Amino acid sequence: MPSNVRIVLALAALCVTAVCDRAYAQVRTPQTVLTIHQGAETFPANPIIDAGIEEALKSRPDVPIDYFTEYLESDRFPEEAASRAFEEYLRGKYRGHKIDVVIATTDSGLGFVLDHRAELFPDAAIVYSGLGVISDTARNVGAGIAGIRIGVAYAETLQQALAQNPSAERVFVVANSVTPQTQELIRERFREYSSKAALAFIDEPTLPGLLAAVKEVPSRSVILYQGHQQDDPGHSMYADEIAPLVVAAARVPVYGTSDFFIGSGVVGGVVRDTRETGTRLGAIALRILTGTRAQDIPIEGTRVVPIFDWRAMQKWGISENQLPPGSIVQFRGPSLWRDYRRQVLGVAGALVLQSLLIAGLLYQRRARRRAEHASRRNLALAADADRRSTMSALTGSIAHELSQPLNAILHNAQAGEMLVKSNRATLEMLREILSDIRDADVRATQIIERHRTMLRNHQMEKKPLDIHAVVRESLAFVEHDTKAKQVQVDVELPSESCVVAGDRVLLQQVLVNLMMNAMEAMADTPVERRRVTVRSELGKANVAVSVRDYGSGLPANIDGKVFEPFVTTKSNGIGIGLTIARTIVEAHRGQLQAHNNPDGGATFVLTLQCADRP
Amino acid sequence: MSPSIVHVVDDDQLIQRAMTRLLAAAGFETRTYTSALEFLSAIAPDASGCIILDVRLPDLNGLELQVALGSRGVSLPIIFLTGHGEIPDSVRAIQRGAVDFLIKPVDSNALLAAVSRAMAQDDAARAARATRQALRSRYERLTPRENEVFLHLIAGRLNKQVAANLDITERTIKLHRASIFRKLEVGSMAEMARLAADLGIDPANPATYTKDQ
Numbered sequence: 001m002p003s004n005v006r007i008v009l010a011l012a013a014l015c016v017t018a019v020c021d022r023a024y025a026q027v028r029t030p031q032t033v034l035t036i037h038q039g040a041e042t043f044p045a046n047p048i049i050d051a052g053i054e055e056a057l058k059s060r061p062d063v064p065i066d067y068f069t070e071y072l073e074s075d076r077f078p079e080e081a082a083s084r085a086f087e088e089y090l091r092g093k094y095r096g097h098k099i100d101v102v103i104a105t106t107d108s109g110l111g112f113v114l115d116h117r118a119e120l121f122p123d124a125a126i127v128y129s130g131l132g133v134i135s136d137t138a139r140n141v142g143a144g145i146a147g148i149r150i151g152v153a154y155a156e157t158l159q160q161a162l163a164q165n166p167s168a169e170r171v172f173v174v175a176n177s178v179t180p181q182t183q184e185l186i187r188e189r190f191r192e193y194s195s196k197a198a199l200a201f202i203d204e205p206t207l208p209g210l211l212a213a214v215k216e217v218p219s220r221s222v223i224l225y226q227g228h229q230q231d232d233p234g235h236s237m238y239a240d241e242i243a244p245l246v247v248a249a250a251r252v253p254v255y256g257t258s259d260f261f262i263g264s265g266v267v268g269g270v271v272r273d274t275r276e277t278g279t280r281l282g283a284i285a286l287r288i289l290t291g292t293r294a295q296d297i298p299i300e301g302t303r304v305v306p307i308f309d310w311r312a313m314q315k316w317g318i319s320e321n322q323l324p325p326g327s328i329v330q331f332r333g334p335s336l337w338r339d340y341r342r343q344v345l346g347v348a349g350a351l352v353l354q355s356l357l358i359a360g361l362l363y364q365r366r367a368r369r370r371a372e373h374a375s376r377r378n379l380a381l382a383a384d385a386d387r388r389s390t391m392s393a394l395t396g397s398i399a400h401e402l403s404q405p406l407n408a409i410l411h412n413a414q415a416g417e418m419l420v421k422s423n424r425a426t427l428e429m430l431r432e433i434l435s436d437i438r439d440a441d442v443r444a445t446q447i448i449e450r451h452r453t454m455l456r457n458h459q460m461e462k463k464p465l466d467i468h469a470v471v472r473e474s475l476a477f478v479e480h481d482t483k484a485k486q487v488q489v490d491v492e493l494p495s496e497s498c499v500v501a502g503d504r505v506l507l508q509q510v511l512v513n514l515m516m517n518a519m520e521a522m523a524d525t526p527v528e529r530r531r532v533t534v535r536s537e538l539g540k541a542n543v544a545v546s547v548r549d550y551g552s553g554l555p556a557n558i559d560g561k562v563f564e565p566f567v568t569t570k571s572n573g574i575g576i577g578l579t580i581a582r583t584i585v586e587a588h589r590g591q592l593q594a595h596n597n598p599d600g601g602a603t604f605v606l607t608l609q610c611a612d613r614p
Numbered sequence: 615m616s617p618s619i620v621h622v623v624d625d626d627q628l629i630q631r632a633m634t635r636l637l638a639a640a641g642f643e644t645r646t647y648t649s650a651l652e653f654l655s656a657i658a659p660d661a662s663g664c665i666i667l668d669v670r671l672p673d674l675n676g677l678e679l680q681v682a683l684g685s686r687g688v689s690l691p692i693i694f695l696t697g698h699g700e701i702p703d704s705v706r707a708i709q710r711g712a713v714d715f716l717i718k719p720v721d722s723n724a725l726l727a728a729v730s731r732a733m734a735q736d737d738a739a740r741a742a743r744a745t746r747q748a749l750r751s752r753y754e755r756l757t758p759r760e761n762e763v764f765l766h767l768i769a770g771r772l773n774k775q776v777a778a779n780l781d782i783t784e785r786t787i788k789l790h791r792a793s794i795f796r797k798l799e800v801g802s803m804a805e806m807a808r809l810a811a812d813l814g815i816d817p818a819n820p821a822t823y824t825k826d827q
Contacts, residue, residue, distance in 0.1 A: 400670075400697040403718035404626050411632035414722035418639040433635065440628050483670045484697070 030064035031100040031289050033057060034124075035281075036113060037071050038106040044240050044260050045274050046071070049105055052278020056286060063289055068094075072112055079108075087116050094120070101285045104128040105277075110147075117142065125294040127284045129277050131182075134299070144294030146284050148277060152257050153304040154224075155189040156270035160306060161222040161255040162196055164267070164318045168222045174202045174210065174246060175226035186226075197222075207242065214249040223254040225261060240264065253316045259307065262330060267316060268308030277302055379583055384457050386580045387509045390516065391454050397480035401447050405440035412437050450476065454512075458505050460587060464611050465504055466497040467543055468536060473504075474511035475534065478519070486527050487519050492535035498543045499611040502588050510581040510592070514547040514604045517577070521551030521602065542590075543610055548603040553596040562594050618736065619663040620729055621690070623647045623679075625671060633666065633725070640726050642733075650674035650682075659687040662740060664732035666725075668695045689739065691732035695720060749813055755797045763790040767803065768810045769817040 035053055037046045050069055057065050070090060074082045102121050104110040107130035113121065128134075128147035139145040162168060171193075173186060183201060190199050204210040210228055217223060225246055227239035240260040247254045247265030256266040259274055280302075288294050306327040313320075313329070320329065416433045419425035450473070471493060482489050518532045533548045554562055563582045578592075585592040590608040597603055620642045624630045627648075634644045643663075647653035650671045667679065674682070680692055694715040714728040756764060766776040773791070777784040800806045810817065 400718065403697070404629055407719045408626075408628040408632040410719065411629075411636040411722050411725070415632070415635040415639040418636075422639075424639075436628060436631055440632075443628070 030066045032066045032068070032097060033101045033103065033285050033289070034068045034070065034094070034099050034121075035103040035105065036109040037069060038074065038109045039071065040073055041069075041071050043071075044238055046105075048274045049278035049281070052275045052280075053103060053282035053285070056279045056282025059283075060286060060290070063286065065289065072109055074108055074112075083112055083115070086112070087120065090116075090120055099124045101125050101127060101288055103281050103285055104130070105281070106130055107132045125288045127281055127288070127294070129281055129302075136295075139295045139299075144288075144296075146288065146294040146297040147299055148280055148284070149299055149301045150272065150277070151301050151304070152226075153270040153272075154186050154226075154257060155193075156304065156306075157255050157257050158190060158193060158224060160268070160270060160324065161224060161253065162193060164322050165222050165253055165316070167220050168252075169197055170218070170221040171197045171199050171224055172202050172214075172217050172221060173199065173224045173226055174214070174228055176203050176205065176210070176228050207237065207245070210242070211245060211249045214246050215251075217250060217252055219252060221252045223250050223252060225254050225256045225266060227258065247312075253312070253318075262307050262309060265312060266309065267312040267318065268306065268327075270304050270306045272302040272304050379580070379587065380457075380459060382580050383506060383509065383584060386513075386577055387454055387458075387505075390509065390512055390577070391451060393516065394451075394477060394481060394512075397478075397484065398447065398451055400484070401480050402444055405444040405447075408440040409437050409444075412440070453505055454508065458503075460503045460506060462501045462503055462588070464499050465502055465507075467500045467502070467507070467545065467608060468493045468497055470502070470504060470507050471511060471534060471536065471545060474508045474515065477508070477512045478515045481516070482519065482532070485519050485523075485530070487522060487530040487532055490531060490533045490535075492533065494536060494538055496538070498536070498538055500543065500588075500608045501611050502608065503584075506584045507588070510584050510606060511545070511547070513577050513581050514606070517604070518547050518549035518551070518602075521549050521553075523551075525551050538610070541610055542607055544605050544607045546603050546605045548597060548601060550597075550601040553600060553602050554594060563592070617643060617662070618733055619661070620644045620733075621647065621653060621657070621661075621663060621665045623650060623653045623665060623671065624668045624695075625649060626668070629668075636722055636725065637729065640729075642729060650679040654679065654682055654686075657683070657686075657688055661688060661690060662736055664691045664693060664729060664736055666693045666695065666729070670697070691735050691739075693725075693728045693732055746812065749809055752798050753809075753813060756794060760790050760794050760797070763787060764794050764806075764810075765815075765817065767791065767794075768807050768815065 035050065037043070037050065039046060041047070054067060057067055070086070072082070072086050074086075099121050100123070102113050102124045104113045104126065105128075107128075110126070110128040110130050110132060113126055113128075117124075117126070123143060125143035126145045126147075128145065129150055130147070131150055131152075133149065134145055134147070158171060161171070171190070175183065175186070187199060202210065202213045204213050207228070214223065223246065225243055228242045228246070229239065240258070243254075243256060243261040243264035243266060254266045256262065256264075256269045257271065258269070259271040262268060262271065280300075284297055287297060306324050308318075308323060308327055308329050310329050310332045312318075320327075323329070412433045416425065416430060419429060454477075471491075475489065475491065479489075515532060515534070519530075522530045522532075529550050531550050533546075535546055535548075537544045537546075563578050582592045585606060585608075588608055590606065592604065592606050594602060594604045620637050622630055622633050622637070622644055624633070624646075625648050630646050630648070634646055637644045645656075647656065650667075651674060653665075654674075665683075671679070683690070683692075695718055696715055697718055714731065716724060716728060762780060763776060766779060771779070773784050773787045777787045780787075795801065795806070798806060798809055800809060
């Protein structure tokens with residue numbers, strides 16, 4: 001026998017291997033994405049935007065991606081030389097690599113990519129974020145260009161600054177890194193506020209110069225910190241490191257135009273979320289990798305959010321109702337307790353009293369709910385346990401049932417082997433043998449699957465199901481047992497289906513339980529009288545499934561108590577099965593009743609409401 | 615003489631086909647029946663070979679079938695296929711002459727070996743039956759009077775005692791004895807005694823043997 005089993009197993013293993021090989025062959029080779037950041041790897045925005053890109057790229061584990069990052073440090077080094085060196089470096093490094101998507105996170109990065117596209121990235125689609133506008137014609141060249149237009153909400157931030165500081169007459173813009181075009185843009189955007197406040201730019205090349213100028217800013221002003229580029233050799237500082245110094249030097253509220261400045265002491269600003277820009281870039285790249293043409297992806301603007309620093313608001317006496325709708329307030333401090341201890345205590349005391357009252361009122365309701373919940377859970381546990389014990393009573397028949405298909409497989413395999421050895425096998429014979437082996441295997445699988453569902457822990461879940469199908473499935477469970485006990489089973493089900501809202505596993509449990517009880521009741525009945533009749537009668541709005549036996553019937557002394565726990569006529573039972581069965585049926589809003597038949601034996605009737613009948 | 619056939623009685627089509635295929639591959643001729651009743655109505659009393667029976671058949675259980683076969687004069691060896699928990703039934707079956715009981719799932723080689731054994735046993739039994747049949751037809755040639763003498767003789771009585779018992783002369787007894795020896799084709803008293811034993815005749819209680827047994 002073992003040699004035959006091994007042959008069958010080896011055949012099965014071969015099939016599995018073949019399937020796996022095909023599956024592996026379908027896995028695509030990874031595609032390559034390269035992100036060109038601007039500035040050093042430590043430049044504040046870079047790790048954040050990069051994390052966003054990676055997060056988006058990893059959102060589809062089924063799309064394998066090789067992801068690389070490079071840093072164009074044209075801000076710190078002479079632009080042309082840096083660009084040339086960077087180009088040579090990339091050319092050497094990525095020789096032989098096909099790059100599918102290039103992401104440029106800044107306008108300079110995009111400029112570099114477009115300048116060297118033909119040599120470095122001939123096949124790549126380009127995804128960018130920046131202030132620049134790309135024409136549709138340019139977008140259509142090569143593998144296309146897609147991206148996000150970054151807008152800096154200068155005007156919106158300024159509007160907030162002026163609204164929150166109504167006495168301000170002047171606005172000082174700190175922006176030494178900004179190009180003349182941007183300065184013009186800012187002036188343009190500020191024009192509509194020119195009646196309210198005068199605009200001035202602080203454009204000092206050095207940090208000490210900047211801080212001195214900021215100190216000079218008179219009251220009745222606000223400062224709009226756009227950024228300061230400081231590349232004094234040996235004292236290189238990023239704009240977000242300079243922000244707290246500007247705030248410290250200023251005697252007036254400072255507002256910022258980047259999310260990196262929030263937390264450094266600026267009151268706030270209408271800013272974009274840098275991380276979100278990253279995830280959106282990554283998402284666009286992913287769309288291109290999964291088949292969308294870059295030029296078909298519309299170029300969208302970035303979303304800006306008003307974010308404010310609670311501590312700076314306290315310092316400048318700005319209240320929350322001065323903030324625009326949808327504002328995010330960060331860094332809320334614990335000073336409420338310090339400043340308003342008495343009021344807080346009063347309110348808290350009132351709240352505690354109120355809560356106690358509410359708790360008192362809710363107590364009974366909660367207790368009842370908990371009890372209901374516990375009883376539901378207990379029913380599930382008891383039903384699981386009962387089902388398991390029913391199934392364990394059927395374990396013997398599981399083994400018997402399984403032995404049939406297993407034996408069929410074994411004999412077929414052995415016959416096949418003998419025929420092949422003696423050269424008598426025809427293709428037709430082998431085909432029939434294999435087909436029977438497959439049928440037997442399918443049957444074994446069904447047997448195992450059927451019992452497995454019944455052995456699992458189970459939560460009640462009502463679904464529309466045909467009660468007659470459930471009856472037939474339940475009969476399959478006990479079929480082997482009925483044969484062993486020489487019980488004849490008569491099934492009288494109408495041909496039409498009857499849909500009820502029910503839980504398949506639990507209803508099967510009830511029916512199997514009734515059928516097994518019926519068989520056990522006939523243990524001492526002569527073989528020719530051992531009959532179980534399972535029938536279904538359709539009423540107007542309900543269906544009655546009855547299980548009748550010809551056994552000893554319900555003893556007169558327990559007739560009315562048969563569904564009560566621990567009432568049993570079996571020597572080896574504890575009398576919980578029917579209690580659980582009735583509880584299950586009642587959870588289905590149905591009824592389970594029992595009576596003795598005039599001509600002997602007992603009948604159990606399960607009545608359920610029909611769902612709308614077709 | 616009818617050919618030796620393995621009669622496979624099983625209601626499971628998959629098993630039935632598998633066993634038939636296995637037996638055919640091993641060179642056995644088979645016939646299949648899906649129920650015990652179908653088999654009972656088809657089997658001839660002089661059938662030869664053996665029976666493979668699943669003890670759980672929907673209509674008759676295997677042991678009942680065995681009893682029914684016995685009452686029809688069918689004495690084929692039976693190989694019972696049983697489940698694991700059915701050993702006591704199987705023991706009963708063995709006591710009534712089943713050659714084997716195999717517990718499912720059954721090893722193919724074990725099944726083939728059991729069938730070979732059953733076939734051999736059936737061959738031997740049929741040879742023995744044929745011999746006995748021949749002996750019986752010789753015995754049936756005896757006249758009632760000769761039979762009386764025969765029963766006395768195999769009981770070990772002397773001619774003189776027999777003559778006294780039957781109230782005839784010793785010489786007549788000798789004539790009867792010569793005729794009995796000729797009809798039974800035996801040459802000595804010892805041979806005759808062995809023939810009586812082979813026919814199952816108990817000389818101390820001759821009534822145990824009836825001719826239509």
